[in-house]
Amino acid sequence: MDTFDNLANGIVAVVTPMNLLLLLAGVMLGMIVGVMPGLGPSAGLAILLPLTFTLDPTGAVVMLAAVYYGAMYGGTITSVLINTPGESATVASTFDGYPLAKQGRAGPALVMAAVGSFVAGTLGAVLISIASPMTASLAATFGPPELFLVVVLGLLTLIVIIGGNRLLGTLSALIGFAIATVGIDIGTGQQRYTFGSVEMINGIDFIPVAIGLFGVGEILHTLWRGGHLEKLAYFNVSARSREFWPTKQDFRESAGPIARGSFLGFFVGATPGAGATVASLMSYNLEKSVSKTPEKFGKGAMAGLTGPEAANNAASSGAMVPLLTLGIPGSASTAVLIGGFMMWGLQPGPLLMTQNPEFAWGLIASMFLGNIMLLVVNVFCIPAFASIARVPFRVLGPAIIVVCVLGTFTVNGSIVEVAIMLACGVLGFFMRRFGLSPAALVIALVLGPMAEESLRQTMIISGGNFDIFLDRGTSRVLLGLMLLLLLLPLALVLIKRAAARAVERYGAMRRRHARKNGRVWTPRSETVTTQDSDRADGSESVSDRDPETERVDSP
Amino acid sequence: MTLLDTATPATRPSGRVAGWVRPKTVFLAVVLVVLAVYTEMAFALDWRTQAGRIGPGFFPRIVGLGGVALTLWGLVSAIRSPQDDEVVALEDEIGDADLGKHPRLLAIMVLASVGFAATLISLGAIISSGAFLMLMLSLLNRGRHRANAAVAIGIPFVMYLLLQTLLNAGLPEGILPRF
Numbered sequence: 001m002d003t004f005d006n007l008a009n010g011i012v013a014v015v016t017p018m019n020l021l022l023l024l025a026g027v028m029l030g031m032i033v034g035v036m037p038g039l040g041p042s043a044g045l046a047i048l049l050p051l052t053f054t055l056d057p058t059g060a061v062v063m064l065a066a067v068y069y070g071a072m073y074g075g076t077i078t079s080v081l082i083n084t085p086g087e088s089a090t091v092a093s094t095f096d097g098y099p100l101a102k103q104g105r106a107g108p109a110l111v112m113a114a115v116g117s118f119v120a121g122t123l124g125a126v127l128i129s130i131a132s133p134m135t136a137s138l139a140a141t142f143g144p145p146e147l148f149l150v151v152v153l154g155l156l157t158l159i160v161i162i163g164g165n166r167l168l169g170t171l172s173a174l175i176g177f178a179i180a181t182v183g184i185d186i187g188t189g190q191q192r193y194t195f196g197s198v199e200m201i202n203g204i205d206f207i208p209v210a211i212g213l214f215g216v217g218e219i220l221h222t223l224w225r226g227g228h229l230e231k232l233a234y235f236n237v238s239a240r241s242r243e244f245w246p247t248k249q250d251f252r253e254s255a256g257p258i259a260r261g262s263f264l265g266f267f268v269g270a271t272p273g274a275g276a277t278v279a280s281l282m283s284y285n286l287e288k289s290v291s292k293t294p295e296k297f298g299k300g301a302m303a304g305l306t307g308p309e310a311a312n313n314a315a316s317s318g319a320m321v322p323l324l325t326l327g328i329p330g331s332a333s334t335a336v337l338i339g340g341f342m343m344w345g346l347q348p349g350p351l352l353m354t355q356n357p358e359f360a361w362g363l364i365a366s367m368f369l370g371n372i373m374l375l376v377v378n379v380f381c382i383p384a385f386a387s388i389a390r391v392p393f394r395v396l397g398p399a400i401i402v403v404c405v406l407g408t409f410t411v412n413g414s415i416v417e418v419a420i421m422l423a424c425g426v427l428g429f430f431m432r433r434f435g436l437s438p439a440a441l442v443i444a445l446v447l448g449p450m451a452e453e454s455l456r457q458t459m460i461i462s463g464g465n466f467d468i469f470l471d472r473g474t475s476r477v478l479l480g481l482m483l484l485l486l487l488l489p490l491a492l493v494l495i496k497r498a499a500a501r502a503v504e505r506y507g508a509m510r511r512r513h514a515r516k517n518g519r520v521w522t523p524r525s526e527t528v529t530t531q532d533s534d535r536a537d538g539s540e541s542v543s544d545r546d547p548e549t550e551r552v553d554s555p
Numbered sequence: 556m557t558l559l560d561t562a563t564p565a566t567r568p569s570g571r572v573a574g575w576v577r578p579k580t581v582f583l584a585v586v587l588v589v590l591a592v593y594t595e596m597a598f599a600l601d602w603r604t605q606a607g608r609i610g611p612g613f614f615p616r617i618v619g620l621g622g623v624a625l626t627l628w629g630l631v632s633a634i635r636s637p638q639d640d641e642v643v644a645l646e647d648e649i650g651d652a653d654l655g656k657h658p659r660l661l662a663i664m665v666l667a668s669v670g671f672a673a674t675l676i677s678l679g680a681i682i683s684s685g686a687f688l689m690l691m692l693s694l695l696n697r698g699r700h701r702a703n704a705a706v707a708i709g710i711p712f713v714m715y716l717l718l719q720t721l722l723n724a725g726l727p728e729g730i731l732p733r734f
Contacts, residue, residue, distance in 0.1 A: 054722050174622040185611035224661045226654025228695045398691035399710050402684045410724035418672045434579045452614045459609050
C-alpha cells in the first residue's frame, strides 16, 4: 500500500507545468541524441548535464532521466533506417530492423519498436516501484564493509560481463580509481596529486571526464575512421502512408517477444555492470531460439526487432534499481546520472528513498509519464527525427565539439576543466582504439571516493583488521557472490551450452506445434505468407513495395 | 603539406611491424610511465596515519601497483601478439565501410580544439566557436561555403543565447559585448 501512496505522491510532485515541460524537453532532446550516430545516452547526458544546473533537483533529474530513456528510444530510428545503431544497445535492432526497411516496412518496424519500448519502459517502471523499496530496505542493513564489497562487486560484474579484453577493462577501472584519488584526502585533509594547483584541490570533476571520454572521444574516433566521408543510404518514412502502420499480424508476432524482452531486460539491467546492450543481444538470441520460424531472423522478423527493443528499454529502467537503492551505477549512462544527483546534493543509496522520498518517487513517477510522452512523440514524429539522422557527420562532428567545450566551461567557469575534458577526449579515442573501456573508467571514477570512504570506515570499525569482511554474514554472502562472479567465465561455457540446449528444445517443440497447425513461414518471394494473407483486404503485398532510397551525402 | 593533403586517408601499414613500435604498445608504454609516476608519488604519501588509521597513500598505492602490474601484463601481451590490436580495430568497425584512416585530420581536429579552448576567454564564446567551426567545416564539408558559414555563425549564436542569455551560465563574452 505504501508503494502506491509513495507513487501517487511522486506523480503529484512531478505533475507541475514546469516539470511536464522539462519532461517533454528531455524526451525530445533524448530522441535527438539517440538518432545521432556516435552519440549514445551517456554522451548525451554528459553534454546536456550543464543545461540543468539552474533547475531545481527534481526538475533537473526528471529531465535527465527523460533524456536517458529518450535516447534509448531514438537509437532505434537510425538502426532501422540507415543500418547504423545510434548507440550500442540498439545494435541488435539492426539485424532485423534494416531488412524490414529494405522490404518497405520501415514505418511498421519503427512503430512496433516504439510500442515495444513503451510496454517495456512502463513494465520496467512498475517493476522499479516494486523492487526499489525492497532493495532499499535490504541495503539499509548494509554497513561500510558491505558497501565497499558492493562497490567492488559492481565493478567486477562490469569487467566480467564487458567481454572482450578483461585485462584492459580492469586497467580502465584502475585508471578511473587513480583519477578519483586526485584532490584532498577526506581522512587526513592532505593534498594528493594536485601539483599545487588550486583548481585541483576539489579533485577532478567527473563531468569533464565523461564529456571528454564519451562525447569528444567518440567524435575523434568517428573522424579517424572516415565518418566524414560516409555516404548514407536511408529509407523514407511518411506517417501519411497506409504502409506506415503495423498490421494485426505484427502485433501478434510481437506480443511474446515484447513480454519476454521486458522481463529479461529489466533483470539484466538491474544487475550492476550488465547493461542494455547485453540485454538486447540476449533477447535477440532468445527470440531466435524459441521462434517457430528462426530462418526468418536476419531477413526481417518483427520479433527480432521488438524483443531486443523491449529488452534495451527495460534494461534502462532496471539500471535505476541499483542506482536509486545502492548508489551504484550499473552502466556509463547511470554513472553520469549519479554524478548529476551528487551535484544537486542528493546522495543515491539506501537512504535516498527514506530521506528524499518525493525526489526518488518523483523520478519513478516521471518514468510512467515519460513513456507515454515518448510513445506519442515517437509515433507521430518519426519522420521528423528521421530527418535529423540525415545531418552528415562532417557537419555534426565539429558542432558537437563546440557543444562539449561550451558545456564544460559553463559547469564551473573553468578553462582547466575544458583542458581536462579535451585531454580525456584524446584518451577516450585511444581507449576505444585499443580496446580499453571508457565506461569502466567513468564508473570507477564515480565509485572511487565511495570505495575509499567505505574501506576507511571499515578499517576504523575493525581496527585495521581485514577479518571484518569474513565476520559479518552479509559480507560473506557478497564475498561468495564475488567468487561466483570470478568463476563465471569458466562456468559460462557450461551454462550457455545447457541453456542453448533447453531453449533449442523449447523452440523445436514450438516449431513442431506450429507445423501441426500448418503455420509454417516461407520466404516472401516464394509463396503466400501469413502477413500477406492478412492483406486479403486488397492492400498491396509487401514484396510489391520497393524502398525509396536516396543518397543524402552525395555532392 | 597543403590542407588538401589532410583529407587523404592513411593506408594500413603493410607488412609486419615489430610489436614494440606498434601504436598500441606505444600507448600502453605511455600509460605505464604515467602509472609508474603515480605509484612513485603514492609511496611518498603515508600508508597509515599516526593514529593507526588508513593514510592518504593507502588507496593510491594499491591502485598504482595494480595498474602498473596490469599495464605491464598488457604491454607484454601486445608485444607478443601484435595481431590483437588489429582484431580490436576490426571488432570496432564491423558493419562500417572501410573509409581509410585519417590521423592527420584527427590531429588537426585536436589542435583546433586546443586552439578553441585557448582563445575561449580572450576572444569570447561566439568568436572562438565560430572560428573553430569555420576551420573544421572548410576541411570536412568542402565547397559548401554558404552552408558552412550559416553553421559557423548559427551554432555559436544559438549556444550563446541558450547558455548565457537564457540560463545565465557565465560564458565569456571576449571582444563582443554581452547580450
